[in-house]
Amino acid sequence: MVIDDRTDAAAPHAVAVDYPAAPSASTTSETTAEAAPTLRVSVVIPTLNEAKNLPHVFAGLPDDLYEVILVDGFSTDDTVDVARALYPTIRVVEQTRRGKGNALSCGFAACTGDVIVMLDADGSARGTEIPRFVEALRAGADFAKGSRFAAGGGSADITFLRRLGNWGLNTIVNLLYGTCYTDLCYGYNAFRTHCLPHMNVNCDGFEVETLINIRIAKAGLRVAEVPSFEASRIHGSSNLNTFRDGWRVLKTIMTERFALVQATTPQAAVYEMEPDAGLYQDGAVA
Ligand SMILES: Nc1nc2c(ncn2[C@@H]2O[C@H](COP(=O)(O)OP(=O)(O)OP(=O)(O)O)[C@@H](O)[C@H]2O)c(=O)[nH]1
Numbered sequence: 001m002v003i004d005d006r007t008d009a010a011a012p013h014a015v016a017v018d019y020p021a022a023p024s025a026s027t028t029s030e031t032t033a034e035a036a037p038t039l040r041v042s043v044v045i046p047t048l049n050e051a052k053n054l055p056h057v058f059a060g061l062p063d064d065l066y067e068v069i070l071v072d073g074f075s076t077d078d079t080v081d082v083a084r085a086l087y088p089t090i091r092v093v094e095q096t097r098r099g100k101g102n103a104l105s106c107g108f109a110a111c112t113g114d115v116i117v118m119l120d121a122d123g124s125a126r127g128t129e130i131p132r133f134v135e136a137l138r139a140g141a142d143f144a145k146g147s148r149f150a151a152g153g154g155s156a157d158i159t160f161l162r163r164l165g166n167w168g169l170n171t172i173v174n175l176l177y178g179t180c181y182t183d184l185c186y187g188y189n190a191f192r193t194h195c196l197p198h199m200n201v202n203c204d205g206f207e208v209e210t211l212i213n214i215r216i217a218k219a220g221l222r223v224a225e226v227p228s229f230e231a232s233r234i235h236g237s238s239n240l241n242t243f244r245d246g247w248r249v250l251k252t253i254m255t256e257r258f259a260l261v262q263a264t265t266p267q268a269a270v271y272e273m274e275p276d277a278g279l280y281q282d283g284a285v286a
């Protein structure tokens, strides 16, 4: 997807959330001023046994994406073959450990675009919303954060218990980090690639969105919340466990706020799979 980056039209659906100035915050204006005339959009799709959902996911993607990267989590169905049949130019990356966090880290490391979109493959995230996220970035945000609970957003998927847990965890983050987030644990986000060193995604599981949101805020980057509608998962069942993963999210919030020494798990290396070849290492990420 290539979006004209020369005009300054406001993103109609974006709600700007500005954080206190930090050294890295200046990156926004520099990037906007120096940006290339086009934005190359990379989409990262983590998959774990989503073969049946992929036709729906790919049908919703805009035609002019720069690249689509699928990160497969050792699926036991034919997710990878189905993806290649549906989207012949797709790049398939194999993750190095287990979990969605590690999958995204591996996918991010493989991206070569200007903007990265995180898209779930269960049919809940609508690819047709991608231009709205990109527009928020083009209008000046570093990070376009999807929200089911901003005006105009919604969910057909989230249960009462998860909504409650998300609200509680979101409130804690807002209190501890001075943020104004409305939806902490949502997987649909997009960001300029210069955010990657600040995000330094080095967790493995479903706490990944929380880790990213916190580190983006700590870095003082500009966030725009983008209302998004989460549809129900079409086939299969959720990999998320409300209590186990809620606990991981809470630990992440506390660790990021109070730990003197941050976790030092290295970011992922990239192992890219060619259609007819084995696994090879494409490059390591600093
Ligand atoms: N590569 C990879 N993808 C994963 C892994 N776990 C989950 N995913 C993918 O991450 C996306 C989100 O996972 P879901 O199981 O739908 O969990 P969720 O959307 O956070 O939670 P729900 O709201 O219950 O659906 C889906 O595309 C999954 O296939 C994993 O370990 N590896």
Ligand SMILES: [Mg+2]
Pocket: 120, 122, 124, 233, 238
């Ligand atoms: Mg889901």
